[in-house]
Amino acid sequence: MSAVLEMMDGRRNAGMSQSHDDIVNFIEMLHKDRHLIAQAYCDGKVTLTDTNLKAVRRLQQFRVMRPDGSREDTFRLGPSLSKHLDEVFRRHRNFSVSINFGEQSASLSKLVEEYSNARDEGRTEDQENYLSDFDAAVFELSEEASNLLMRVRTLTDNNFANVKTHAEKLRQNEYYLAQMNRIDAALTDLQSRDFLDLLESSLTLEPLNTVYYRHIVDNLSEWRAILLDITSVLKAFLEKTREIQPKARRIRAMALFLQKNPGYQPRDVEEYPYIPEWAYLHGGIAIAPWPDMGRDDITENLIEVARSIPSLTAVPSRQRSAGVLLDDEQKRVVEIQVTPIQAAIINYLRTANESKKPISAREFLANDPLLSHIEPKISLLCLMSTLDNHTNAGAPLIAGLTIERHLFENDDPRSGNLQVEDISAWKRV
Structure with missing residues (x-):
């Protein structure tokens, strides 16, 4: 690993980009120390021991781990990796949605200037490097803006469920509302006519x-729509809070009074000279009049009540006459009509039972003229439903087949969805 560090430092000093092997070695190092990284992320910090000393120092060299500062033997994850894990696992930190668009916009102007200078001076390699840096900076700015709006959108839709008290929700609402006003101004700067004219x-x-x-520009309309939606929710929440604030203040005052006076008992109704207006604010609790059958102390009373119920007149049962056995000539034969998709599936299963090579269901059903008006994925879905319903029943056309499902590759490793692309079937040997 020290050789990798020397090689990476040498390349950095020479102004060259890292090679493919250097990046692979770095990722393998992260994989090797994955349990220590997970512990630092989940627990907030790790303590230096004889067992993890070498791994912590190695991660510190790559700036993956940083000294905590409170103690010499405690370390925590670097901000970049910690922020990336927060984004992957949808972890929302309180008051952590601000973004400095101003500095990033200024850096874009500087990159455009250096790109023009490199072009005028004929430095082709530097010109390509500035173009690459501009592309990376703009992409990072776009991703941060999208993720920022998505995080705030989630918080507002959940009514700030990450905090418990009403005062915390109110403070977060005011903070995020101010942040949305800053983002609105930042989006206006991103669409600056001076910068667009320069480009x-x-x-x-x-x-x-x-x-x-x-x-940036192609996403501004969508960002502004999301921003307006979030702002309207925040303002509605703030307005609702202002409406209920007087009542909430009285409830908190009553709760504080009851905490200081645990033995408090309200006066009887007869002691009031008149019924106050607040007594009419609540209609009371409606009591449902039904007995609890599980209570043994009322069993005898329930028996007496049941005996007191008058018996009803018995309803005579209907007499059914015996049926008549029909002769064989009188039996009617009912022919079951199959739909075009059912007929095509039966033809596919019969063809597969006679083939020793896999037959693609998607291609077979797509070539059937009766299914020309049906999308291939609908036909494939009907075939899957037929196989699932008749496999356990031991249907002859299915029992003798070898069936294989071809699945799409899923980009999300945590997704549990299985998307079937095709089905192959052939005669079981």
Whole structure:
């Protein structure tokens, strides 16, 4: 690993990008120390011991671990990796949605300037590097803006469920409302006419202009729609809070009074000279009049009540006459009509029972002229339903087949959905 560090430092000093092998070695190092990284993320910090000393020092060299500062033997994850894990596992930290658009916008202007200088001076390699840095900066800005709005949208839709008290919800509402106003101003800066005119001022800046429009300008309308939606929810929540605030204040005062006076008992109704108005605010609790059959102390009373119920007149049962046995000539034969999709599935299963090679169900059903008006995925869904319903029943056309399902590759490793792309079936040997 020390050799990897020396090689990476050498490349950095020479102004060269990291090689493919250097990145692979770094990821393998993270995988090797994955349990220590998970412990630092879940517990907030790790304590240095003889067992993890070597691993912690190795992670510290790569700035994955940083000294905690409170103690010399405690370490925590670096902000970059910790922020990435928060994004992966949807962890929302309180008051952690601010983003400095101003500094990032200024850096974009500087990159455009350096790109133009490198072009004018004929430094082709530097020009490509500035274009790559501009693309990465714009993409990062776009992702941070989307993730920021999504986090705040989740918090507002859940009515700030990550906090418990009403005062905390109110403070978070006011904070996020101020943040949305800042983001609104930042989005206006991102659409600055001066910066757009700069990108459109020369054909040589067309690559930068294309990147900026793809990641920023084309998404501004969607971001503003989400921003307006979030702002309306926050304002409605704040208005609702102001309406219930007087009542909530009285309830908190009553709760504090009861805590200080645990033995308090309200006066009897007869002691009041008149019924106050607040007594009419609540209609009381409606009592449902039904007995508890599980109580042994009322069993005898329930028996007496049951005996007192007058018996009803018995309803005579209907007499059914004996049926008549029909002759064989009188029996009617009912022919079952099958639908085109059922007929196509039966033909596929019969063909598969006669084949020693796998037959694609998607291709077979798509070539059936009776199914020309049906989408292939609908036909495949009907075939899957037929197989699931008749496999356990031992249907002859299915019992002798070998069936294989071809699945789509799922991009999300945590998803439990299985998407079937095709089904192959052939005669079981």
